Amino acid sequence: MSETPRGPRILTDDAPAPRLDFGWDVTVAPVAVTPPAGRRGWSAPALAAAGVAVLLLGLSAIDVGGYVADQFTRAPWLGWLTLGVAVAGYGLILAAMLRELRGLAGLGTVERGRAAVARGDFAAARAALLDWAGRLPAAQPMLPALRKAPDLPTLLALLEAGPLAALDRQAVAAGRAAALQSLAATAIVPSPALDGLFIAWRGLRLVREVAVIHGLRPGLLGTLKLLRRTLFEAGAVAAADVAINAAVTAVTTNPLVASVVGDAASGAVAARRMLLLARATARACRIVEPR
Amino acid sequence: MAILTPLEDALAGVADAARALAGRERVRLAVTGLSRAGKTVFLTSLVANLLAAGAGVNTLPALAAASGHRLRGARLVPPGVESTPRFDAAAHLEALAADPPRWPARTEDLSTLEIALDLAPASLLGQARGWVAGERRVTLELLDYPGEWLLDLPMLDQSYADWSRETLARLRQGRRAAAAADFLDFVDALPAAARDDEALARQGFRLYRAALLRCRDDLGFRFLQPGRALNPGPRGEAPLLWFFPLPGGAGGDLGRLLARRHAAYLADQRSAFFEPFFRRFRRQAVLVDALGALHAGEEAFDDTAAALAAIAASLRRGGGWLNLLTGQGVQHVGFAATKADHVPEPSRDSLVGLLRDLVGRDTAAAGGATTSVHAIAALRCTQDDVARVEGRDVAAVRGVLLEGGRSARIYPGEVPIRRPGRDFWQHGEFRMPVFRPPRLKGDGMAGMPHLGLDRMLAAVIGDLL
Numbered sequence: 001m002s003e004t005p006r007g008p009r010i011l012t013d014d015a016p017a018p019r020l021d022f023g024w025d026v027t028v029a030p031v032a033v034t035p036p037a038g039r040r041g042w043s044a045p046a047l048a049a050a051g052v053a054v055l056l057l058g059l060s061a062i063d064v065g066g067y068v069a070d071q072f073t074r075a076p077w078l079g080w081l082t083l084g085v086a087v088a089g090y091g092l093i094l095a096a097m098l099r100e101l102r103g104l105a106g107l108g109t110v111e112r113g114r115a116a117v118a119r120g121d122f123a124a125a126r127a128a129l130l131d132w133a134g135r136l137p138a139a140q141p142m143l144p145a146l147r148k149a150p151d152l153p154t155l156l157a158l159l160e161a162g163p164l165a166a167l168d169r170q171a172v173a174a175g176r177a178a179a180l181q182s183l184a185a186t187a188i189v190p191s192p193a194l195d196g197l198f199i200a201w202r203g204l205r206l207v208r209e210v211a212v213i214h215g216l217r218p219g220l221l222g223t224l225k226l227l228r229r230t231l232f233e234a235g236a237v238a239a240a241d242v243a244i245n246a247a248v249t250a251v252t253t254n255p256l257v258a259s260v261v262g263d264a265a266s267g268a269v270a271a272r273r274m275l276l277l278a279r280a281t282a283r284a285c286r287i288v289e290p291r
Numbered sequence: 292m293a294i295l296t297p298l299e300d301a302l303a304g305v306a307d308a309a310r311a312l313a314g315r316e317r318v319r320l321a322v323t324g325l326s327r328a329g330k331t332v333f334l335t336s337l338v339a340n341l342l343a344a345g346a347g348v349n350t351l352p353a354l355a356a357a358s359g360h361r362l363r364g365a366r367l368v369p370p371g372v373e374s375t376p377r378f379d380a381a382a383h384l385e386a387l388a389a390d391p392p393r394w395p396a397r398t399e400d401l402s403t404l405e406i407a408l409d410l411a412p413a414s415l416l417g418q419a420r421g422w423v424a425g426e427r428r429v430t431l432e433l434l435d436y437p438g439e440w441l442l443d444l445p446m447l448d449q450s451y452a453d454w455s456r457e458t459l460a461r462l463r464q465g466r467r468a469a470a471a472a473d474f475l476d477f478v479d480a481l482p483a484a485a486r487d488d489e490a491l492a493r494q495g496f497r498l499y500r501a502a503l504l505r506c507r508d509d510l511g512f513r514f515l516q517p518g519r520a521l522n523p524g525p526r527g528e529a530p531l532l533w534f535f536p537l538p539g540g541a542g543g544d545l546g547r548l549l550a551r552r553h554a555a556y557l558a559d560q561r562s563a564f565f566e567p568f569f570r571r572f573r574r575q576a577v578l579v580d581a582l583g584a585l586h587a588g589e590e591a592f593d594d595t596a597a598a599l600a601a602i603a604a605s606l607r608r609g610g611g612w613l614n615l616l617t618g619q620g621v622q623h624v625g626f627a628a629t630k631a632d633h634v635p636e637p638s639r640d641s642l643v644g645l646l647r648d649l650v651g652r653d654t655a656a657a658g659g660a661t662t663s664v665h666a667i668a669a670l671r672c673t674q675d676d677v678a679r680v681e682g683r684d685v686a687a688v689r690g691v692l693l694e695g696g697r698s699a700r701i702y703p704g705e706v707p708i709r710r711p712g713r714d715f716w717q718h719g720e721f722r723m724p725v726f727r728p729p730r731l732k733g734d735g736m737a738g739m740p741h742l743g744l745d746r747m748l749a750a751v752i753g754d755l756l
Contacts, residue, residue: 007719008701008703008704008723009680009701009702009704010700011680011700011701012699012700015697016696016697016698017691018691019392019727019728019729019730020672020673020690020691020727020729020730022740024729024738024739024740028737120734
């Protein structure tokens with residue numbers, strides 16, 4: 001039977017070599033879900049909606065142009081008046097579209113800032129965060145210090161200590177106000193269907209209020225985008241609240257309690273949901289994800 | 292033990308329970324190990340990989356699985372008003388990633404660091420608590436210190452006479468006797484009733500320290516006391532250090548002077564090091580360079596085993612039934628054979644077996660602590676390879692040498708699963724070359740490549756998360 005050699009030894013001593021590379025960064029990188037090829041860009045419904053919008057606006061513009069030209073043939077003053085009305089109308093539509101785009105751009109800044117912070121890319125994060133802070137009144141006193149921040153942790157710490165803490169407080173206050181209104185509404189609104197309508201409207205308004213607090217002015221598209229993101233964030237916020245929600249629901253659906261407190265019980269549930277919505281929206285709007 | 296210590300422990304136990312109830316646990320992880328066992332690199336890797344894991348990077352898969360993937364974030368606790376230096380994990384990582392890379396120098400002082408781990412709630416109760424008190428957070432307290440000081444722990448229960456007798460007996464054995472010949476000649480020549488002449492005390496200490504340094508640096512021995520004679524720390528050399536073992540113990544004026552210094556030294560170590568930092572830890576990682584001990588020869592191997600047994604016995608005496616009452620005992624002990632990347636994968640199980648044999652079967656602290664044994668490399672520096680030795684293909688490791696930057700294949704020899712017999716040591720000693728760290732990102736965003744660190748952490752702190 002042969003034995004393995006026992007004594008340790010240095011076997012070879014080759015030419016100079018570079019440091020070993022185990023590809024560790026790649027091995028441990030979190031698995032990123034990339035959208036499959038061919039699905040980049042606009043979705044089919046978005047393309048269809050854009051086509052309908054182009055048709056509506058384009059055909060109506062051609063139609064209005066022809067109408068303005070007809071009016072000029074009748075009388076110059078009538079032509080100018082019609083042109084003025086048309087320009088004012090299309091101008092308002094254009095202003096609305098610009099506002100939508102600006103709202104979407106604001107959300108884009110938040111997304112770019114978050115991505116840069118997650119990557120640890122100081123230069124990109126600094127650019128996005130300063131862009132965001134420059135447009136936010138609450139961040140103005142902190143701007144000089146933010147510009148001089150030497151690294152990412154300092155920049156984030158300054159933001160957390162100053163503007164973001166103030167914005168979080170304002171968002172919580174907005175949530176409380178909405179919760180109180182929901183509580184009051186469920187007590188005085190006579191129909192459960194109207195209750196639901198009020199809660200839906202108040203929730204949508206709350207999302208926009210919190211977005212404005214965070215320096216975003218989302219239009220319709222921006223609000224829809226924000227609502228979608230808020231739904232994801234609500235999962236994270238609600239995860240910590242499952243037990244409380246279960247307890248509130250258990251108590252408020254108890255027949256005895258319901259007979260004593262009446263509709264106020266369902267109002268309490270609605271109020272809690274408003275507070276939750278405010279926290280979820282604040283998470284969605286924050287340029288730096290809460291630590 | 293001071294009279295008030297059990298009371299303090301009981302109060303600390305109540306505070307621990309209150310913090311656990313509020314979801315704000317603080318756990319001291321004592322990273323213990325003899326000198327050159329790799330404590331500093333272990334702590335650097337632990338911090339870098341936990342911070343990266345907190346950012347969602349999969350650096351510690353076994354720990355993540357053990358904790359049910361509940362780790363939401365990790366961050367260093369900002370410094371407060373501590374008087375102890377802060378363990379600079381970022382600087383150590385930058386030095387390892389630099390070109391040319393630098394391994395941490397021998398640790399000369401205590402340093403501490405706290406890392407806060409944010410965790411998702413594990414139960415409905417935890418979720419309810421999270422709503423009231425915020426996310427659950429476990430703060431790990433970490434400590435780095437000169438490994439030589441750990442050998443002062445067994446001295447705490449010994450009188451000067453007992454310590455002198457045992458130390459001299461060890462010094463007269465085998466290769467130590469040659470390294471300490473000058474010192475042994477000196478003390479053997481001293482009369483039993485020598486006067487307390489300071490010149491005698493200083494000369495004796497100089498010779499004793501020179502003997503200790505030779506035993507440590509040339510022969511690879513570890514059971515060397517007192518620790519501050521080898522590594523005085525930032526406070527430098529003080530008169531209380533100037534003692535050495537005497538054959539007659541505390542007899543005579545010189546003996547009494549040395550006994551006073553011995554007692555003052557122990558009191559100082561107890562109050563400055565052991566009491567504030569080595570009490571009330573719940574988790575313990577014991578790092579052992581088992582392969583280095585194996586390569587240093589039979590005597591050095593047995594010396595390491597004796598040092599570990601003495602430390603384990605001291606830790607057991609420090610626990611006991613009072614810990615059961617005050618809830619302050621060690622709960623989990625993880626023994627780790629470090630530098631496991633110096634042997635190929637098939638030999639790592641043997642390394643675990645060897646360490647299990649080295650630390651003995653009764654090393655668990657009192658109070659029912661669970662123990663586990665691992666082979667780890669806090670920073671992996673080699674990859675497995677095959678080499679031809681004496682006409683046979685054997686498993687080897689390949690790495691880049693720190694000196695000169697050349698690639699080298701190392702056959703680390705047979706790794707026995709228990710203390711080998713006498714014929715094993717015939718091949719003589721071997722000094723493992725120092726390898727260059729692999730390519731690293733100095734920002735620590737991806738942690739540090741390791742072997743088995745996650746499994747060890749899963750066993751030691753996995754249940755906390």
